[in-house]
Amino acid sequence: MNLSVAEAVERRRALRVLSPEPLTDEEVFSMAGAARLAPSCNNNQPWNLIAVRGKERLDALKGCLPRGNSWALSSPLVFAVCSQSSDDCELSDRRDYHLFDCGLAIGELLLCATGMGIIAHPIAGYDPKKAKEVLGIPPSHILITLVICGRPGTDDSMLSEKQLLQQRERPPRRPAEENFFADEWGKPLGL
Numbered sequence: 745m746n747l748s749v750a751e752a753v754e755r756r757r758a759l760r761v762l763s764p765e766p767l768t769d770e771e772v773f774s775m776a777g778a779a780r781l782a783p784s785c786n787n788n789q790p791w792n793l794i795a796v797r798g799k800e801r802l803d804a805l806k807g808c809l810p811r812g813n814s815w816a817l818s819s820p821l822v823f824a825v826c827s828q829s830s831d832d833c834e835l836s837d838r839r840d841y842h843l844f845d846c847g848l849a850i851g852e853l854l855l856c857a858t859g860m861g862i863i864a865h866p867i868a869g870y871d872p873k874k875a876k877e878v879l880g881i882p883p884s885h886i887l888i889t890l891v892i893c894g895r896p897g898t899d900d901s902m903l904s905e906k907q908l909l910q911q912r913e914r915p916p917r918r919p920a921e922e923n924f925f926a927d928e929w930g931k932p933l934g935l
């Protein structure tokens with residue numbers, strides 16, 4: 745697959761039916777490499793990514809998922825993303841940039857995966873303390889997200905009704921006039 749950026753943006757979805765087929769080193773390195781090139785405040789690169797695909801560790805990590813995220817059990821690769829605030833700009837008026845910069849990096853990773861026909865789905869639904877222990881992440885760091893990865897699969901038996909619907913159709917976005925403005929707060933952009 746060779747998608748333009750616009751096509752990758754359009755095609756990216758938080759899909760939940762994943763094949764257990766392993767991903768190649770080249771694919772894993774491409775995704776990690778995309779995150780690595782992301783912009784960050786003062787080029788601080790606050791992100792730490794752990795590519796989890798060894799069976800023992802992956803199974804232990806999957807033990808940190810709640811039932812609602814059982815769809816992720818078939819994944820052959822999970823990126824754990826962690827950082828700490830002091831590794832990035834901490835500026836006036838609550839502008840602590842580490843979460844933002846990690847989000848940028850993962851955004852790039854998601855698009856890169858999409859371009860290769862791989863599903864990469866970030867989640868917040870996991871036991872963070874337990875997962876940090878499983879992966880040896882120091883207590884100083886926040887485990888911001890797990891990015892569940894895999895090729896598209898066929899078995900949707902783990903999905904709830906709502907998840908099946910979301911699999912078929914992209915969940916709707918807020919009306920654009922609520923959060924896209926022109927020239928001043930509250931004046932709709934007209935998107």
Ligand SMILES: Cc1cc2nc3c(=O)[nH]c(=O)nc-3n(C[C@H](O)[C@H](O)[C@H](O)COP(=O)(O)O)c2cc1C
Pocket residue numbers: 756757758759760812813866867868869870889914915
């Ligand atoms: C920070 C974050 C946390 C999320 N947590 C979960 C989760 O725990 N389980 C899940 O199934 N999806 C999770 N999602 C996926 C969102 O539900 C999904 O991106 C959203 O519904 C929009 O759908 P789309 O990405 O297909 O456009 C998460 C997404 C983000 C960015």
